[in-house]
Structure formats: structure tokens, C-alpha cells
Amino acid sequence: MHLIRLVDVHKAFNGLRVLDGLNLTVQQGEITVILGRSGTGKSVLLKHLIGLIRPDRGQVLLKGVDLARLPERELFSVRKRFGYLFQHGALLDSLTIGQNIAFPLQEHTSWPRSQIEEVVTTKLAQVSLPGVEHKMPSELSGGMQKRAALARALALDPEIMLFDEPTTGLDPITTTTIRQLIAETVRGLKLTAVVISHDIELALALADVIAFLHQGKILTQESPVSFQLSPLPEVQQFLKGEPD
């Protein structure tokens, strides 16, 4: 059963068409990796999924509800079901790591402080970052920031996780750690995940389904094995890394 469906989504910025009649289906409990070259609008696509960006045309259906037409207030309650890991973590830099992870809990629960602190400790342990509660984000390395951000994204126990370029800008070892971490958490918690990346290795290792984004459209959406064998020249060019 499909959890998310995008139907004929169009989006343009200042006359530049970014999404141009895009269709995509995300099945419940699967990890869908959207591959595509830089600047093809992968982040824009991801932001459509939680209504951060509304399409000019088309539908963004979450269990049959069109987020594109949803009033903002209802959109807010929908967003609580999502966890979003931003490319650079996007931790609030005026708060400590602990405060960052506690933030969604304070905003959306009425839990006592002790319970929130407990969850913060658990989530940090989950991402293998124990004991950094009182550090500021700027005191952490990029990889650690990303892990802390993952802990924050998981704080409200979301159904759907969205990952924006989770391994971009990280060294190979950290990349592997993060990849394993994503696989563990998503599989372990039986979440649905949408990952956007240009990291082919990550896609092949992690994905149940790979969707290929090219010129504002999803060209193909298939399993990693068949994706590698795709006859589409754009996919083959991308896989081999050939210049234009």
C-alpha cells in the first residue's frame, strides 16, 4: 500500500521549472532513495512531502490527503508525524545539543522535564553520541552534528523519516557510520523513509526502491538491482559518472 503519492507536481522558481509533472509513489515501510544530479531539485521535492513548499500544480497525497491544499494549521499536525534530517543537520545554534533534541518534545508534549531529559539521553545513545547534551552545535564536528540532528528528528518517534543528502560532505568512514545508523534506525523502528542523495553506494546499500530524478521528472522507480540494469541512457550516464 502506498503511503505517499505525488501526482503531476509542477514547481517553478522565478520562471525556472524545477519540478515538471513529477509522479512518485512511496510504499509504507520501505526506504525509497531518490537519486539525481545536483541541482535537479531533489531538496525541493523532499520539502514538498511535508508542505514546506507547496506545488504550483499537482497533488501531494499522504494517505489520500492532499497536503498541497491543506490549511497551514492542519499541515502542522501532519508534520509531527515526520522526521526530517537536513543536509547540514540544521540544529538550532542558539541551543545546546540537549536543548535541540528536547525542543520538539517541549513543543509538542506536556511531559515533565525529567521524562524529556530521559528521552534526550536515550536518543543520543541511539545515535552513539552519549554525553554531549551540554555542548553547543558549533562545538561538534559535521558528522556528530548530523547524528545529533538525527536524534532530534527521531525524538517524536515519527512514522516517516526524510533524509536530505545524509552523507554529503562527510569522510568515507563517517559516511559508512551514518549509512549504518540510518539503516539500523529505519529498519529497527520499522519506519518509512525517503532519502535523497547523489550517493550511488548509499542508494544501493540502503534502498528498497530507487527513483531517478531527471529534469523535473521521475524517470524510473525500481529496485536497486533492476535500476543498475536500467536501459535508460540518463541512468547509465549517472551510474558511470560520464560527463555530458
Place this chain on the structure above:
Amino acid sequence: MMFARLLARLGDLFLGLLRELGEMAMLLVNCLLWLPRPPYRIRHFFGQLEFIGVRSLFIVALTGLFSGMVLALQAYYGFRKFGGESLLGGAVALSMTREIGPVLTSLMVTARAGSAMAAELGTMRVTEQVDALLAMAVHPVHYLALPRVLSGLIMVPLLTVVDVFIGILGGYFVGVMLLGINPGTYMQKMVEMVVASDLYNGLFKSMVFGLLLALISCHQGLKARGGAQGVGLVTTRAVVYSAVAILIVDYMLTALLF
């Protein structure tokens, strides 16, 4: 052709201005709509009050002191021409309460806190922290703009009180200690010439200015695009727009109030 292009340019400018005003009005309306909704984030709000109010105290006191002193000096020069030196206290106090206090305080807060607000929100915008807030189902207007706008509204008048008081002290120092005006006359004329409404109208003005500068700075910050350059651009705009808006609104309010 040239002329038509010029007209088009002018129209664009005007439309841009209207759009800005409309966006700011929307931001204000959004702030008001979010104001009664929980959570109230008291601690976070106090952080903003401290940032805008307490940390601007020193610079505001300093400018207040010197503006009062220079006012006394300048007014003395004018009054001496017709032997009205005794009016100095009243002149300094009137200028401070009605004009210099509110305007200078607002401009200093704009320079110190408004720019910081725009830069901070701008940075949050370009590093996706604003999107992160939205993704966590927290509205940036509720979490970022509202406490700042409210703090501006509350703290700028209070800072103005300090500014006016210290300015009057500075004027007293120059008038009585340096220029040798009789202290009794100085105080008497001051109390005689200044009425409570001078003070309160001045504070009302500074409330409006505080609201304006916080609103403009937040609006500009949240509009930032691109990277460091985008942040720099909106910071500059925030300061320039706030200062211009303060002076224009100052004239309109003065014309209306006094």
C-alpha cells in the same frame, strides 16, 4: 523608450515597496494571531527581552548622556542670544522626552539589536534552521518573530525612559555645573515646561518604533536567501529600512500626537 523604461522602473519600485509593506503587515498580523496560542516559551521570551533590553542598556545610557549634554550646550548657545538661559532645563527635557529620547534610543537599538536579529534569523534561514523549525511543526513567526517583536515593543520604551533620564542628567551637568545656570531655576523651568503627556507621548512613539524595528528586522531576516552574502544584504536592509521607517513614522506621529 527611455521614458517608458524609467516609468516601468518606478512602477517596480513602488510595487516592491507595497509588497514589503504588505509582507510586514502580514507578519504583524501573524504575530498577533500567534500571540495567544501556547506554548508560551517564557524563558525563550526572557532571553529576547534580555538581548534587546538589558544588553542595549549601556549603549543607550551612553548616547543618552551625550545627547543630553550636547543639547544643553547647543540650546545654551541659542538661548544666550536673547537672555533665555534659564529655559535651558526645560528645552533639554522637552527635546529629550519628545524627540531625542525615543528616536535616538530606537536608532541605537536598531543598530545593535535590529541588525543582530536580522543577521541571526537570516543565518537561520540560509542554514535551513527555519525549515527545521517548520519541519518540527513549530512556526518561525511564533518561535522567532513574536518574542522579538514583543521584546522590541516592551523594551524600547523602557530603554527610552533610561535614555531620557540620563540625558536630562547630562543636560543638568552641562547647564548647572559647566555653564553655571542656577540649579533651582533649571529644575523649576524643566518641571514647569514639561507636562506628563510629553513623556507619555514620547514613550508611545518609542513603543511604535520598537515594534517597527523588530518587525522590519525579523521580516528581513526571514527573507534571507543564498549564503553569507544574503545574510549581509538583509542585515544592511534591516538597519536602513528600520532607520528610515523610524524617522518617517516619527514625523507622522509627531504631527498627529502633538
Place this chain on the structure above:
Amino acid sequence: MKAKSTWGPEVKVGIFVLVALLLLAYMSLKVGRFATIGWRAGKTYYAPFASVSGLVLNGQVEVAGVEVGRIKDITLKDHQAQVELLLQPDLELRQDAQATIRTKGMLGEKFIELHPGTAAAAPLEAGGTITDTQSAVEFDEVLRRVPSVLKDIQPILSDVRAISQSLQRVIGTAEGEASLKEMLDNFQAASKSLSQIAKDLEQGRGTLGKLLKEDQLYRQVQGTMTELESAIANLNRFSTRLAQGQGTLGKLANDDRLYDQAQQAINRLNRVAQKIDHGEGTLGKLVNDQSLYDETQKAVKNVNQAMEGIKEQTPITVLGTIGATVLR
């Protein structure tokens, strides 16, 4: 969440807000004249005025320069301005209380000055009306009245000018000098005739009573005679000494003509002295010019009346008048 330092933002903000509000309260009290708060429950009085131009709500009410209340309301009643005064409860007014609208300084704010009245009069209950009121004299009103005042003053000024001209004629001009000379000539003539009488008297005292019927004149002459006698005695002694000492001078002394002249001069002096002794008043009377005397008297009376009239105006009127006169 934990505070970053022991002095959290709450404490700092709290202290700052407190200090700022205290400063605000202090300044408000300084400029706000909040001293009136205590009189909210004060006594109300009414005072009708012909004009309250320039008077404002919440304006001051003073007794002897001390603020005792506020102007609570100004309404129009029977074409008069009805002013409602809110006064300190411990202030006691009498039936003959007076209310005057006055101005602080020449162009300052208007306020009401109260005279609570005399102890002899019955007390004026709260809510009563102060009947004895006087509106302020407006500066422009004063200026408006200047022309009519000038018209009043015109005749006075011409009277004064007439007087001074007459006096000038008497004393200053050639004509005046001539009349003075004439006057002195008269004196001389009078004294000449007197000296004639004196000569006669010297020859025989007995016949004097018959010759002069008037007692007064007789007494005068008698007084003169006593003095003359001593003077003559002195002269006699002197001439005797001269006659004994030096022949030619003795001869001269015995010369009748010289003797006559001396006598004449002495008489003349005597006469003037007598006149002054009797003190026959003004210069007008001395020159026997009754009309000039009357005119002067009338003019002085006019000036007095005018002064009385001016006194009723405020000093500002006089100021205005003088100003206008000077400018004319």
C-alpha cells in the same frame, strides 16, 4: 532546560524593568503634578466669568500663590462661562470670596486666583457659587482699548500743555520778562511813596495816628519804624563818628540827598520782606492773573481724575498706553 549562568536572563530583565519603571514613575511624579491625586475627593465650587479665554481644564487655582485646586470643568451657562473648581477639602471659603483670572507672567498660562474672603462673612458651603469674579484682561483687549483711552487723555494733555505754555509766557518769554520788570517797578514806586511817608513820620510822631486811619497799616508802619529807628540810630552813630573824624566825609554824611537815598533803599527792602512775610501764595496771585490760576487748578483736577481712571485698569493698560503714546 538549565540556566547558563546563575544570573539568568529573567533576573537581569527583572532588575532592568524595575529600574526603568521606577525612573518612569519618578519622572511622571516630577512633571505630572500628581499631588492633586489626594484632592479627588475635594470640594466643588462654581464661579461664573464673563470670559475664560485662555483658561484650560486642570488649570491651577491658587490662594496667595499656593496651589489649592484645579479647574475641573468649564461650561457655558446663561452666556457666561461657568467654571467648576475642585478645591482642597480643608480650604474654607466665605460668601465674599473673590475669584480672578490671572496670567503667569506677561504671556504665561492662565490660572484662577482666589481670595477666600473675610472672616466676618458667612461661610460658603461646598457646591456654592463665588459671585465676585473678575475675568482676565487680555493683552489684545488692552491694545484694542488703547485708542479710546488715548481719546480720553487727549484733553488732559492739551490742558497740561496750556498750563505749561502760560507759565512759559509768564516766566520765559520777553513779554514775561517785561511784566516781571513792570511788577518790580511797581514795587519800587510803592516803596518810594512809603519812604516819603517815612520822611514825614520823622518830622512829627504825634500827627501819625490822625494821618493813618487803618490800624493794620499803622501797625505795619510801626514795625517798620522800629527797625528804621535802630537803623537810623546806627547811621546816626556812624555819621556822628564821621563828622567828628573827617571833615569832608562828615559833610557828605550830612548831605540830605545821600541820606534820603539810603532811607529809600531800606524802605524798599522792608516792603519786599513784609510781602514775603505775609506769604501771599502762588505766582498766579502775585501777578494778579486770576484766570491762569483757575485754569491751572482745573487742569490739575482733570489729571487727578484721569489718574484715578487709569488706576482702575491693570498696569498693563498704562504700559500699553505709554507704549502707544511713545510710538505716536
